Amino acid sequence: MIPGEEARHGRMDGGEAAHSAGHSHAELNCFVPGTEPAVFAAVAEVSLAPAVTGGQLTAAVDSFVLALVDQLMAAGCVLVGHIKGALESAAGRRLMFSVISATEAPHWSGNLCEPVPKLRVTLNVIVFGVTDQEVQDAVFRCWSAQVNASTQWQR
């Protein structure tokens, strides 16, 4: 690991105002008005009782992603940039998923080997045509509905 990770710094020229998603391309006009990207990125500590297997987790997260995409599309989302995440056990085992389509299930990699009572979840969502607040509300709502676990979100 390189020292000094997770640095946060400002611009060098300060010439542009940042727009949606902490991004600034005013001169580039990258996005059709109304379809700027919305971002949700967070880590959650999840407690599972009883402990669950990797298969149970992937099924729950598949349902979460399906419900999330449905709600975002209903809210006016025009494009799924990506929805991706990692589920990490205390032993350091990881399951990772990603989806870039409103019509396909997530692709999974990694494994957890044995049932886990606790997880650290990293979730990153970038979609177009809705607001950051709409994405956050949908994430919290769908996670609560689809994943039966005590969850502490940290943003």
Next chain:
Amino acid sequence: MKLLCIAGFLGSGKTTVLLELARTMTQSGLQLAIVENEIGDVGVDGGYVREAGLPVQELFGGCICCTLQTGLVETLRALELQYAPDWVVVEPTGLAAPGDLMKTVRTYMPQIARSRVLTLVDAGRWEMLQQVVEPLITAQLEAADVVAVNKIDQVDEGVVDHIEEAVRRINATAAIRRVSAASGSGLGDLQGCLL
């Protein structure tokens, strides 16, 4: 130190290509360092790269082509001092305009001996992305030295022909390669074209 920027829209396969290129480059004796950038405050891709045993620096909460320019320069300087890698491979967020990123690099890192921009195109989502983020896709292609049309296994050859023609209209000088990062098809040729 040389710099390779692997650009492309979200989901175009940047991390998959990065890992495969890094694997073959390190096998050939080159020392690499990786810079991963995420728009959000937490990242996922850095974990993939770290699991591959590569030194990785993550920059969160903005885009290194604009809001995190200073962070990028400081990171590159730190990598040069600490690791003196042969190549630093930079994966910006899928919302980045690599032309702006390279302008920053050339202005503030003139000691970089060589820089290359690889832009990935998601063949499966080309038409959809043209409808929603065409200006961004165009900007990403305009800045490319090499364009890799990825996921060619997901579409018909005629679709790839059409994409190549469109890419050529945007950037007449970039080399264009057809790859499937998932299967590894075309990646050897791509690396030869890049380095």
